[in-house]
Amino acid sequence: MAEEKKGWKHIPIGGLIVEPGNSEKYITGGWRTYRPVLDDSKCIHCMICWVYCPDSSVIVKDGKMTGFDYDHCKGCGICAHECPKDAIEMILEES
Numbered sequence: 776m777a778e779e780k781k782g783w784k785h786i787p788i789g790g791l792i793v794e795p796g797n798s799e800k801y802i803t804g805g806w807r808t809y810r811p812v813l814d815d816s817k818c819i820h821c822m823i824c825w826v827y828c829p830d831s832s833v834i835v836k837d838g839k840m841t842g843f844d845y846d847h848c849k850g851c852g853i854c855a856h857e858c859p860k861d862a863i864e865m866i867l868e869e870s
């Protein structure tokens with residue numbers, strides 16, 4: 776038998792939200808039209824792209840920029856625009 780869904784009026788006063796929402800669960804990379812691609816030979820690991828990325832999608836390991844979190848990068852291109860070494864190219868996603 777299907778469990779009856781309860782509305783907000785049935786939540787007891789002082790009810791707990793045991794699992795808060797988390798934007799990490801939303802795979803927003805599917806919104807992307809262009810994807811950033813790193814040219815490792817040009818990158819000087821200045822982290823400017825990491826500072827500017829509005830989606831925390833620049834991956835840094837051991838003080839070095841290593842690539843992008845394509846599950847969450849929305850392809851805005853800010854990282855490519857701000858990179859002082861032109862080490863990031865925006866490439867059209869294949870349909």
Ligand code: SF4
Binds near residue numbers: 862
């Ligand atoms: S801004 Fe450019 S040079 Fe600096 S870490 Fe990012 S990709 Fe590398």
Ligand code: SF4
Binds near residue numbers: 827829843848851852
């Ligand atoms: S394209 Fe935009 S969202 Fe994706 S890594 Fe660059 S700055 Fe972040």
